[in-house]
Amino acid sequence: MTGDGHWARVLALVAGTAPDLQSLCAACVASLPTIRGASVTVMTRPGGGTVPVATDAVSGRIEELQYSLGEGPCVDATSGGQPVLVADLASAEYGVRWPGFAAGAVAAGAAALYAFPLRVGAIRLGALSLYRAEPAPLSQAELAGAITFADAATLLLLSTGVDGTFEVDLGRRAVVHQATGMVKVQLGVGIEEAFVRLRARAYVDERSLEELSCEVVERRLRFDEMED
């Protein structure tokens, strides 16, 4: 059990749909039969601007409601950094939690809603949201599938700068995240840009992200002394 199978699937998805989030959402709905629609809310983006993406009218309405009301599972998933999985949107607890959104989404045709943050630690990019017309919890397999798509969407959003940086995964080792923090300070940029720059450098130098990160953390490599 290495988790490599997961990343191989993520990379295949990214390669098959890049650079198009719309295609990724469509692939998500196609591969998860019980899911009726998918959408992605992008909160910030290296290139600036927001791009709402939805596979159908109900998903579009779900995004619109959350944007205008400022509440809902995607809002909570993005700010809290963890998934928000709602098996039955009509149950009373969600009417209390999101008074405007819950009723609106049910009226629009969503009975169950699952929101997954697109994030790497403090890097928060937005959320992937899936809905069903019937109330039901996600199975373990569906959950794993949805996380695969969320990772692919995260990778897509972080890979806008340099072609081919998809080949590097999101970093499973602590040293990658430590190096990201150090590069952020060295370059005086946001954490998100620091991560993109670290990954781009690994790609350009044809080195592994982990190896490059170790050099940064061990102070054998500084980004502010590089001539870009």
Add this chain to the structure above:
Amino acid sequence: MASVREQRLAETFVELADTLVADFDVVEFLHVLSKRCVELLDVEAAGLMLADQRGSLQVVAASTERTRLLELFEVQTDAGPCVACYEAGNAVTDLALDPAGPRWPRFAAAAREAGFRAVHALPMRLRDDVIGVLNLFRAEPLALTDEDLRVAQALADVATIGLLQERAIRRTEVLAEQLQGALNSRIIIEQAKGVLAERLGADVGEAFRALRGYARRHNLRLAELAAAVIAGELDAADIRVPADANRAGESS
């Protein structure tokens, strides 16, 4: 002597139970639990790994933040006692740590290089699921006593309870939400360690001690403080550990 140990055990469980109030800091809780494992059991290092729902185990807390120790946990995402324990749902013990052995040569070599000769991996169980693993390292090639193993399993069970934050979880959704949240908190803390290390000219281990000390002094959650550090909302100089407080911070 047994009574001293029993008293210490009782105090630890009370301490951990006291932490489990609403809105507590799960990362700090698991860090304290790892440290207590080292104090209460005859082991040199302890760490907790959680299933990330991507098919891997990820480190969430360790008794010390030594880079070498963290790497030892990470090496096991390929093969090692933790993965074996997670997959089988049973405790796994390796008293040989043989780099030429068939099971996990890479891990065995790394563990020996770090000065360890024996490893125990105990499952964090929730009903039929295993959600993570408590990993214990010893410098001697000897198994823990049955009594120590029972205490260790009790600590692993407390870690599970703490992680889930609810006494009676009915929905698997809550489990997925909590696990993903805890693992993301850990990444935020790693990023903040990097930011602080660079700002303070310190290594990442010192950066963690500074972060944790500040969180405790100001009653903040580690992950929230880490996010504030990354956002530049706090002056790094204010977070620096005072020289004389360094050792106190390490021991608590």
